[in-house]
Amino acid sequence: MESIEKSKKKVDQLRSKRQKESWPSLSLEEKESLVHRYHPDYKKEAYRAIRVGPNQGDETVHELADLLEGESPVADQEIVLTPHHQADILIIGGGGAGATAALTAKAMGAKVLLATKLRLGDSNTVMAEGGMQVAIGPDDSPVRHFLDSLRGGHMKNDPTLLKTLVEEGPEVARWLIEIGVLFDREEDGNLSMRGGGGSSKPRLLRCKDYTGLELMRTLKDCVLNEQIELLEFSPAVELLTDGEGHCAGAILKNLDNQQSIVVQAKTVILATGGIGRLHIQGFPTSNHYGATADGLPLAYRAGAKLTLQDTFQYHPTGAIYPEPMAGILVTEAIRSVGAQLVNLNGDRFINEMETRDAVAAAVIRECAEGRGVETPAGRKGVWLDMPLVDIISGEGTLAQRFPNMARQFSRYKIDISKEPVLVYPTLHYQNGGIKIDVNGESGLKNLFVAGEASGGIHGRNRLMGNSLLDIIVFGRRAGRAAAERAKQADFKKLTLRHLDLFHEAQKKEGISPQTVSPVLFPDYVKKN
Amino acid sequence: MPPQLESQSPSVHIEVEGVERQVPTGLTVIQAMWKLGRPMIHGVGCLGGVCGACPIGVRFPNQFEFKTALACQTEVQDKMSITFYPSDGSKKAVYSLPAERPSPKDLFQYYPETKRCTACRACSSVCPQGLDVMGGVRAAINGDLSGMAEKFTACVMCGLCAAVCEVQIKPHRVGIYARRITGAFYPKKPAALLNRISEIAAGKYDAEWDRVLSSNPEELASLEV
Numbered sequence A: 001m002e003s004i005e006k007s008k009k010k011v012d013q014l015r016s017k018r019q020k021e022s023w024p025s026l027s028l029e030e031k032e033s034l035v036h037r038y039h040p041d042y043k044k045e046a047y048r049a050i051r052v053g054p055n056q057g058d059e060t061v062h063e064l065a066d067l068l069e070g071e072s073p074v075a076d077q078e079i080v081l082t083p084h085h086q087a088d089i090l091i092i093g094g095g096g097a098g099a100t101a102a103l104t105a106k107a108m109g110a111k112v113l114l115a116t117k118l119r120l121g122d123s124n125t126v127m128a129e130g131g132m133q134v135a136i137g138p139d140d141s142p143v144r145h146f147l148d149s150l151r152g153g154h155m156k157n158d159p160t161l162l163k164t165l166v167e168e169g170p171e172v173a174r175w176l177i178e179i180g181v182l183f184d185r186e187e188d189g190n191l192s193m194r195g196g197g198g199s200s201k202p203r204l205l206r207c208k209d210y211t212g213l214e215l216m217r218t219l220k221d222c223v224l225n226e227q228i229e230l231l232e233f234s235p236a237v238e239l240l241t242d243g244e245g246h247c248a249g250a251i252l253k254n255l256d257n258q259q260s261i262v263v264q265a266k267t268v269i270l271a272t273g274g275i276g277r278l279h280i281q282g283f284p285t286s287n288h289y290g291a292t293a294d295g296l297p298l299a300y301r302a303g304a305k306l307t308l309q310d311t312f313q314y315h316p317t318g319a320i321y322p323e324p325m326a327g328i329l330v331t332e333a334i335r336s337v338g339a340q341l342v343n344l345n346g347d348r349f350i351n352e353m354e355t356r357d358a359v360a361a362a363v364i365r366e367c368a369e370g371r372g373v374e375t376p377a378g379r380k381g382v383w384l385d386m387p388l389v390d391i392i393s394g395e396g397t398l399a400q401r402f403p404n405m406a407r408q409f410s411r412y413k414i415d416i417s418k419e420p421v422l423v424y425p426t427l428h429y430q431n432g433g434i435k436i437d438v439n440g441e442s443g444l445k446n447l448f449v450a451g452e453a454s455g456g457i458h459g460r461n462r463l464m465g466n467s468l469l470d471i472i473v474f475g476r477r478a479g480r481a482a483a484e485r486a487k488q489a490d491f492k493k494l495t496l497r498h499l500d501l502f503h504e505a506q507k508k509e510g511i512s513p514q515t516v517s518p519v520l521f522p523d524y525v526k527k528n
Numbered sequence B: 001m002p003p004q005l006e007s008q009s010p011s012v013h014i015e016v017e018g019v020e021r022q023v024p025t026g027l028t029v030i031q032a033m034w035k036l037g038r039p040m041i042h043g044v045g046c047l048g049g050v051c052g053a054c055p056i057g058v059r060f061p062n063q064f065e066f067k068t069a070l071a072c073q074t075e076v077q078d079k080m081s082i083t084f085y086p087s088d089g090s091k092k093a094v095y096s097l098p099a100e101r102p103s104p105k106d107l108f109q110y111y112p113e114t115k116r117c118t119a120c121r122a123c124s125s126v127c128p129q130g131l132d133v134m135g136g137v138r139a140a141i142n143g144d145l146s147g148m149a150e151k152f153t154a155c156v157m158c159g160l161c162a163a164v165c166e167v168q169i170k171p172h173r174v175g176i177y178a179r180r181i182t183g184a185f186y187p188k189k190p191a192a193l194l195n196r197i198s199e200i201a202a203g204k205y206d207a208e209w210d211r212v213l214s215s216n217p218e219e220l221a222s223l224e225v
Helices: A002-013 A015-020 A028-038 A062-068 A096-107 A142-152 A159-167 A169-178 A211-225 A295-301 A356-368 A387-393 A397-401 A403-410 A466-488 A497-508 B029-035 B104-110 B112-116 B122-126 B133-141 B145-151 B160-164 B171-184 B191-201 B206-213 B217-222
Strands: A047-049 A059-061 A085-092 A112-115 A229-231 A236-241 A247-253 A260-270 A312-319 A340-342 A380-385 A421-430 A433-435 A447-449 B011-016 B019-024 B055-059 B067-070 B080-084
Touching (some): A002 A015, A002 A380, A028 A356, A059 A062, A062 A295, A085 A096, A085 A229, A085 A247, A085 A466, A096 A112, A096 A211, A096 A466, A112 A260, A142 A159, A142 A169, A142 B206, A142 B217, A159 A466, A159 B206, A169 A466, A211 A466, A211 B171, A236 A260, A236 A295, A260 A295, A260 A466, A295 A433, A295 A447, A312 A356, A340 A356, A356 A380, A387 A397, A397 A403, A447 A466, B019 B029, B104 B112, B104 B171, B112 B133, B122 B133, B133 B145, B133 B171, B160 B171
Parallel strands (some): A085 A260, A112 A229, A260 A447
Antiparallel strands (some): A047 A059, A247 A260, A312 A421, A340 A380, A380 A421, B055 B067, B055 B080
């Protein structure tokens, strides 16, 4: 505790000096070298080759490889594949992408069933703080948004998906306003915008630092108004196929009575989100309770290929103190208005508006080289000096523009306008996922994917504000394409043929799975 | 296990629904429940204080008053007595947004009980976000939907306000209605956004796209547009 207080004093003392410092941006080479040396994506011992399935031989982290090679929870069960429910479209996942897909498909006349693990809206969407990137400024353009995102993604983004993302941004912003999303506005009625790491122009639309809450609350209200059929507390545990390479439905599990629910659907949309709660490489996470990447093993066993499955985003500024806040996100937007990152000695060490992978790598470097601050619980991190925001933009700015941050820290008697807080990278986002085409369709026909479960849009590092955009743009596209498809399609026979094939492949490779996947929840509960 | 959850000490005594238990310090109420072997599937959502799934009541010995809070945002303390509340079960009105800005009175066809507010302030007193809930309700009654919308920016829809209202007002549901009406019928148009949509439709960027999409990665890394 003593060294924390001592270090905090240095942060206070050097604040006015630091305020005037401008910190150079990294050159492309410097950035690559920093990221390769310190970013967790490049830690060899955390990775292994996947031994079976469509990505056999490709590398990913142990935690995900275990899921992909895992056994189906229905493998040892006798489930009669007579449908309890039938729908044109089964949507699995009730976050922003799933809700958007449901609304779009319903508007086209499709019969939609939305199943979700927890409640409608329990997702990473609701937690998004900073905003949604849309290129609308007079000196900005979709092409510029494209290039920023491509560079941020280390040029590994799928260009077609990325072009679609940025080009449809303005249209989806209009749609969101139409359904009543209340973005922050300027005096003249224009949408208020701010900057984000790696973005050459300010293009973040936001609602204070509750942007995801605002989006999710509104989408949820729309889904309920449309009276879309919902199955809450009913996660998918296996997909169903027709034996001829088409997705035909899914088996859900009712978490309240443990019964299986068989759903026959002409098309299925997976909107199951990311992997944070599996704590890859032991990192804390900013993700919601259900973020266990359920869609990845489901789609994979049924034959859909993943892309960029080896890359994850560690958000540079997850809280590490006080202990109950560990992993909770401190929005990047706070750095865009002047908050600085400062090490044990009170010194800056990176331009705060570098992309997230570079900033995270720099924080890890500071801690690895002895310039980190240790908390009483033994976590190491650096300071995020937020009082600067009020010094630069006037007293009350933090409270007015970042009420979520101010409120969360105030619960632990920390006033972010008066003192710096300790942060370390927190597992935030799954950069890759199930490979999709521009309509969200996976390699398995009639299986669509939207949101964080999909891969390719963001390359190897997602820019801030591009995921809220992604879930709406691709949620709409998947909903539209699935509804079109369902018009011409019939219900198919329900089989688990894909599991037989997967088992044969496992046997051939001599794999006896160690994990049952999807895992549905993190392993936090003490076994009594 | 999240890192370090295992090695906590010392510990505190808490009371969970009448039963005294011992848990390590430095945990949220939800983490403490996991530690005690309680799965918490209902009553847990984002773990970040914004989904409203985990409302609780807490009280300390010799303290008459219950305090409401979110379990994921509350650190366990010695002698804390904890009761879990179910997440929101209030009835939502089914409506669609009209084509034109509605009269503020339209609210009452969906939520007629709103007018019956007795100004008892119970809603504000239980809000775990500390919102001026009653102020929002009064604004709505007076036709100021945007005033209510502003007060409900941080509403996590936990529904505690509705649960304690003696005349069955659903302030959080009125709040989202007020926000949607305010957002959808904002008095001034977002001119730059609408302009950009027209520019894209008119093909303003087509030539630039051709240039960008025909460039190789090395060129793209330094291309200026």
